Amino acid sequence: MAAAQEHCEFKTEIKKLLDIITNSLYTNREIFLRELVSNASDALDKLRFETSRGTEVKDPDLPLEITLEADDNKHVLTLKDTGIGMSRDEIVRFLGTIAHSGSEQFLENMARESKENKDASDIIGRFGVGFYSVFMVAHKVVVTSQSYRSDEKPVRWTSDGLGSYDVETLDESLPRGTTIEIHLKEDHKEYATENRIKHIIKTHSNFISFPIKMGEETVNQVTALWREPKFSVKQEQYDEFYKFLTYDSEPPLETLHISVDAPVQFKALMFIPKKDYDIFNQERDKYGLDLYVRRVLIQKENKDLLPQYLGFMKGVVDTEDLPLNISRETLQENRVIAKIKSTITKQILSALEKMAKSDPDKYAAFWKEHSKIFKIGYMDFAHKDRFAGLLRFNSSIHESKDELTSLADYISRAKEGQKEIYYISGQSREAVELNPHFEIFRKKGIEVLYLYEPIDEFALEAVGEFEKFKLKAAENADLKNLDDFADTDKDEKKPVEELSKDDSKILDRLLKKMQDILGEKVTEVRLSDRLTTSPACLVSPDGTMSSHMQKIMRLVGGGAKDDTIPPKAMEINADHPLVRNLIAIFGADENDLYLGACIEQLYESSLLLEGYLSDPHKMVNRINELLEQSSGWYKEVKKV
Ligand SMILES: Nc1ncnc2c1ncn2[C@@H]1O[C@H](COP(=O)(O)OP(=O)(O)OP(=O)(O)O)[C@@H](O)[C@H]1O
Numbered sequence: 001m002a003a004a005q006e007h008c009e010f011k012t013e014i015k016k017l018l019d020i021i022t023n024s025l026y027t028n029r030e031i032f033l034r035e036l037v038s039n040a041s042d043a044l045d046k047l048r049f050e051t052s053r054g055t056e057v058k059d060p061d062l063p064l065e066i067t068l069e070a071d072d073n074k075h076v077l078t079l080k081d082t083g084i085g086m087s088r089d090e091i092v093r094f095l096g097t098i099a100h101s102g103s104e105q106f107l108e109n110m111a112r113e114s115k116e117n118k119d120a121s122d123i124i125g126r127f128g129v130g131f132y133s134v135f136m137v138a139h140k141v142v143v144t145s146q147s148y149r150s151d152e153k154p155v156r157w158t159s160d161g162l163g164s165y166d167v168e169t170l171d172e173s174l175p176r177g178t179t180i181e182i183h184l185k186e187d188h189k190e191y192a193t194e195n196r197i198k199h200i201i202k203t204h205s206n207f208i209s210f211p212i213k214m215g216e217e218t219v220n221q222v223t224a225l226w227r228e229p230k231f232s233v234k235q236e237q238y239d240e241f242y243k244f245l246t247y248d249s250e251p252p253l254e255t256l257h258i259s260v261d262a263p264v265q266f267k268a269l270m271f272i273p274k275k276d277y278d279i280f281n282q283e284r285d286k287y288g289l290d291l292y293v294r295r296v297l298i299q300k301e302n303k304d305l306l307p308q309y310l311g312f313m314k315g316v317v318d319t320e321d322l323p324l325n326i327s328r329e330t331l332q333e334n335r336v337i338a339k340i341k342s343t344i345t346k347q348i349l350s351a352l353e354k355m356a357k358s359d360p361d362k363y364a365a366f367w368k369e370h371s372k373i374f375k376i377g378y379m380d381f382a383h384k385d386r387f388a389g390l391l392r393f394n395s396s397i398h399e400s401k402d403e404l405t406s407l408a409d410y411i412s413r414a415k416e417g418q419k420e421i422y423y424i425s426g427q428s429r430e431a432v433e434l435n436p437h438f439e440i441f442r443k444k445g446i447e448v449l450y451l452y453e454p455i456d457e458f459a460l461e462a463v464g465e466f467e468k469f470k471l472k473a474a475e476n477a478d479l480k481n482l483d484d485f486a487d488t489d490k491d492e493k494k495p496v497e498e499l500s501k502d503d504s505k506i507l508d509r510l511l512k513k514m515q516d517i518l519g520e521k522v523t524e525v526r527l528s529d530r531l532t533t534s535p536a537c538l539v540s541p542d543g544t545m546s547s548h549m550q551k552i553m554r555l556v557g558g559g560a561k562d563d564t565i566p567p568k569a570m571e572i573n574a575d576h577p578l579v580r581n582l583i584a585i586f587g588a589d590e591n592d593l594y595l596g597a598c599i600e601q602l603y604e605s606s607l608l609l610e611g612y613l614s615d616p617h618k619m620v621n622r623i624n625e626l627l628e629q630s631s632g633w634y635k636e637v638k639k640v
Pocket of ligand 1: 035039040043081083084085086094095129130131132178
């Protein structure tokens with residue numbers, strides 16, 4: 001006899017979700033079974049977790065398993081588990097609102113994707129939509145559940161997935177667990193045939209750690225692959241397990257299977273995915289390894305087992321050295337976990353080092369996908385040198401932006417007597433190569449690393465030194481250190497005439513004039529030893545951050561917008577034709593107004609290159625005035 005029947009409307013967001021699911025053209029509908037089996041497995045994990053910590057449960061002797069029944073005549077597929085079950089309150093909360101991760105994320109991603117006009121069907125496959133995906137194939141679903149708490153009555157939940165559902169409390173007695181009856185739509189009755197179902201289980205759910213039974217047969221593998229000895233596992237099995245774990249359709253780039261006895265006993269099976277699937281640029285909090293204690297799942301995506309910069313790793317860790325009843329809240333302070341983390345970190349770094357050495361192409365593929373997160377490793381001081389050894393950069397010796405070098409290779413090419421590794425930051429290869437600070441390095445044939453990501457410079461600053469070579473921003477290089485190196489740039493333009501004594505004196509006064517005009521905007525105006533093609537550049541006072549770093553610090557400084565420009569010295573290239581012209585103009589009339597505009601413009605052009613010019617209006621006006629004047633003169637010279 002049924003009691004307390006209730007008819008309820010789904011919340012709006014669920015209606016939206018159901019609408020997307022049922023109307024989507026998604027062809028790979030079989031993943032609904034993956035979702036339901038994974039829910040059943042979660043429910044069994046939760047039950048095992050409760051019993052292992054001594055909680056009293058209903059029907060303690062029931063085997064922990066999932067059973068499937070396919071009724072080909074009635075087109076009904078039934079999935080049963082002996083897991084934790086749901087009470088009436090829970091079933092309404094869990095299946096009637098959208099408080100759970102999968103579907104919520106799905107909706108967010110859908111919203112974003114539809115803005116970008118992408119095909120959404122791929123998201124269904126990759127993220128899973130949880131329970132509701134069943135309505136891709138069902139016209140009616142009946143969920144009957146008995147909670148593991150003996151004082152709860154069984155409950156039945158029925159819905160056609162259109163807009164509402166019914167719940168009723170049952171008076172009969174039922175064994176613990178959840179049964180889901182799936183009444184298939186006419187078009188999808190194939191999902192009530194035994195062979196089809198077996199095939200789907202093998203494809204998507206083979207590594208579920210509880211038996212999935214059809215009749216007498218256990219359809220899935222059940223064994224915990226990570227506990228098998230390494231030599232007995234084939235790469236195909238690893239690949240299959242990886243796909244099961246991540247929903248990735250491609251095999252992993254690298255597999256790492258380790259068994260450790262000291263200082264802690266644990267086994268880990270980890271993978272580096274071929275692609276960084278954080279395609280939505282979400283917060284990087286979806287990382288971590290699944291933690292098992294003696295095959296019992298304690299926590300999915302545990303973050304205490306892995307430093308964040310190795311967060312691209314996917315996989316499982318299983319240890320003997322923790323009590324089964326450990327509380328998840330205290331994992332973070334647990335000494336065993338800390339030891340596992342430190343061992344795993346070393347093992348992953350070793351694996352990367354090995355890969356970099358034995359298969360540079362593979363390492364380059366790793367770098368392309370995962371370096372963004374890996375570079376956060378500059379905070380891991382304990383492994384600073386190993387981290388630095390794994391860094392890769394584009395450099396001035398390369399022909400294109402896609403080539404990479406390590407710091408060690410840079411050093412192997414360094415000039416005799418060179419003690420520093422130089423780098424320049426910029427948005428692109430072109431931008432770096434136009435940076436005036438690069439000119440002296442080009443002239444002397446000294447290699448410079450090109451840094452394109454904001455984090456690169458943080459990483460190199462933190463590393464500080466590699467194999468006794470100091471890491472130095474090119475603009476902060478002490479030019480005295482470069483004096484010993486001869487010029488190598490052969491395709492010099494014709495040598496510039498030496499300045500006459502008189503002109504040198506005029507230049508001295510011109511520099512003072514520049515200083516007067518620019519006032520407090522610069523610390524000084526001086527002659528440059530570093531420029532060959534640019535007329536001027538700005539230089540940070542010794543020991544300060546590079547301009548690039550200063551800009552980043554202003555961005556991350558948060559709060560108030562800081563528009564102040566840190567004072568810098570302006571350096572002038574005495575050999576530049578523009579400067580030579582200015583000397584002549586200044587020599588003729590020290591107060592020529594044209595000079596003032598030119599000097600301001602030189603300063604602001606340098607600011608622009610350093611990325612500091614925040615308001616271009618004044619500058620554009622001035623350029624237009626200068627253009628107007630010069631076009632007038634040009635017209636006269638050309639006699640047009
Ligand atoms: N077989 C089941 N036994 C017990 N509870 C279940 C079962 N199936 C679903 N639930 C409950 O319903 C909730 C919602 O399930 P749903 O599949 O929609 O999302 P989810 O599993 O939480 O998220 P995700 O799909 O990201 O894993 C689950 O979190 C769980 O609490």
